[in-house]
Amino acid sequence: MTAPKFKKIVIFGVGLIGGSFALALRKAGAVSEVVGFGRSAGNLQQARQLGIIDRIGEDVAEEVGDADLVLLATPVGQMAALMARIAPHLGTYTLITDGGSTKSDVVRDAYAQLGSKVAQFVPAHPIAGAELSGAVAAGADLYAGKKIILTPLPENSPNSVARVQAAWQACGANIHKLTHVEHDAVFAAVSHLPHLLSFALVHDLAQRDNRDLLLSFAASGFRDFTRIAASSPEMWRDICLSNREALLKELQIYTAELNRMSAALEAGDAAQLEQTFHAARELRAAWTEKQ
Numbered sequence: 001m002t003a004p005k006f007k008k009i010v011i012f013g014v015g016l017i018g019g020s021f022a023l024a025l026r027k028a029g030a031v032s033e034v035v036g037f038g039r040s041a042g043n044l045q046q047a048r049q050l051g052i053i054d055r056i057g058e059d060v061a062e063e064v065g066d067a068d069l070v071l072l073a074t075p076v077g078q079m080a081a082l083m084a085r086i087a088p089h090l091g092t093y094t095l096i097t098d099g100g101s102t103k104s105d106v107v108r109d110a111y112a113q114l115g116s117k118v119a120q121f122v123p124a125h126p127i128a129g130a131e132l133s134g135a136v137a138a139g140a141d142l143y144a145g146k147k148i149i150l151t152p153l154p155e156n157s158p159n160s161v162a163r164v165q166a167a168w169q170a171c172g173a174n175i176h177k178l179t180h181v182e183h184d185a186v187f188a189a190v191s192h193l194p195h196l197l198s199f200a201l202v203h204d205l206a207q208r209d210n211r212d213l214l215l216s217f218a219a220s221g222f223r224d225f226t227r228i229a230a231s232s233p234e235m236w237r238d239i240c241l242s243n244r245e246a247l248l249k250e251l252q253i254y255t256a257e258l259n260r261m262s263a264a265l266e267a268g269d270a271a272q273l274e275q276t277f278h279a280a281r282e283l284r285a286a287w288t289e290k291q
Helices: 016-027 041-049 060-065 076-089 104-120 158-170 180-206 211-216 220-230 233-242 244-267 270-290
Strands: 006-012 031-037 069-072 095-098 124-126 147-150 174-177
Touching (some): 006 016, 016 158, 031 041, 069 076, 076 095, 095 124, 147 158, 158 174
Parallel strands (some): 006 031
Antiparallel strands (some): 124 147
């Protein structure tokens, strides 16, 4: 049997992202020991009972000092404080990666909090998820066949990037690389904006006096469009605020599109509406074929 690639991994945030990372590495035989930290004692106990982690961490200095890899799998708003907490205790060969959905803010925090140890941090974003959260939501196959975006820093050595890449590949993921600026622009358009719109639609209906009547007739179209509104409010609050500049730009573009459709409706312009719907349908069909 192949020896594990990582003797010890420390995970901050043993939920869907962090827990699935641990389970996938275990399934691949790529890790010997997993230590978990988190805010919820109950969730950590569940993680241990489910075999996601071997131990619940108690002393950050002791655990990160000899770890091969540290994964920050918390909401992005918590990462700066975690970086400051672990920085003084990082071992010389300890690498850090993360699972944050935004990268520019995380990179900024890394430079501010990790200082001379910033070269040990290789940012990442797994493009995989679900609406459920906590250790019970974790699965060994979450990353299988999914994209992982690495946004390496100029300070990262090729070996450090290769080691972090190997960890995600052991989870079954396909690796892609972008700059942190490119990453945030892309995901503002195809991930963060759709979530914002989904939350907005459901919130709009929630404010209406006849919401129960409206929802009683909602069917598959509403369910599909609003599925992502079941995601973690805390996580998506942090994501939207962290990537607000790129997201605001996308909102302006989307608002202009809505205004064009509104004008077509007001004018009774059937040709314009059909042209818009046809172009959208064609693009989605082409995209679906590639999935």
